[in-house]
Amino acid sequence: MTAALELDGIERIYNRGLPSEVAVLRGVTMSLAPGEVAALVAPSGAGKSTLLHIAGLLDTADTGAVRLSGRDMTRLSDRQRTRARRDEIGFIYQFHHLLPEFSAAENVILPQLAAGVSRQDADARAQSLLDAVGVAPRAGHRPSALSGGEQQRVAFCRALANRPSLLLADEPTGNLDPETSDVVFGALMALVRDTGLSALIATHNLDLAKRMDRVLTLDSGRISG
Numbered sequence: 001m002t003a004a005l006e007l008d009g010i011e012r013i014y015n016r017g018l019p020s021e022v023a024v025l026r027g028v029t030m031s032l033a034p035g036e037v038a039a040l041v042a043p044s045g046a047g048k049s050t051l052l053h054i055a056g057l058l059d060t061a062d063t064g065a066v067r068l069s070g071r072d073m074t075r076l077s078d079r080q081r082t083r084a085r086r087d088e089i090g091f092i093y094q095f096h097h098l099l100p101e102f103s104a105a106e107n108v109i110l111p112q113l114a115a116g117v118s119r120q121d122a123d124a125r126a127q128s129l130l131d132a133v134g135v136a137p138r139a140g141h142r143p144s145a146l147s148g149g150e151q152q153r154v155a156f157c158r159a160l161a162n163r164p165s166l167l168l169a170d171e172p173t174g175n176l177d178p179e180t181s182d183v184v185f186g187a188l189m190a191l192v193r194d195t196g197l198s199a200l201i202a203t204h205n206l207d208l209a210k211r212m213d214r215v216l217t218l219d220s221g222r223i224s225g
């Protein structure tokens, strides 16, 4: 079976050749099966954001290959990378980064319009995603009128709006209190399982990590688990 995501010998060094050189990733190799949900656990500063950015085509490795569903992403043009990012990858950050001047529904609709989906289909998809995570009644509100947990649920819907095959998340419930984090994480997992997505979810919360299929640990520039 072709892996949803493969990282093969990824190396990333910041400030190469300078006294401030940091070798963050020193040969990261891992793969995610279709539908598999893995936790990425790492001490602070170990390079998990760097790793997620490389897997999400937001940054490039110095060495090594990134493959999505068997396709090598390493040598794509900027334009092809942007398209692959838009169509194949959903990204969730610790802070929601929703557009403040648009409603919750519009935040989920806009990326679909950018990808060429009709307004009617985009509306329907936004409605069903927001419904699935329990925020449909708040669909017309701007982010500032939503609670932190609601904002993050809308961000999940936005990440999944274009039906990506891979979800990457960097501490997706890290800014919520433990109780809200637990509930909101449950909503995310239900959505991921329903859509059959593969996901790599960075978290410091070992209880959340245990709810995933596999726990990968990033330490000293390499992955184990």
Ligand SMILES: Nc1ncnc2c1ncn2[C@@H]1O[C@H](COP(=O)(O)OP(=O)(O)OP(=O)(O)O)[C@@H](O)[C@H]1O
Pocket (backbone or CB within 6 Å): 014, 015, 022, 024, 042, 043, 044, 045, 046, 047, 048, 049, 050, 051
């Ligand atoms: N642009 C950069 N230039 C130089 N060093 C960087 C740069 N970005 C990150 N680093 C360093 O690389 C290391 C890994 O950073 P990264 O943000 O990937 O870690 P992290 O595991 O996500 O950390 P945290 O859990 O604290 O968010 C850190 O030591 C950081 O200071």
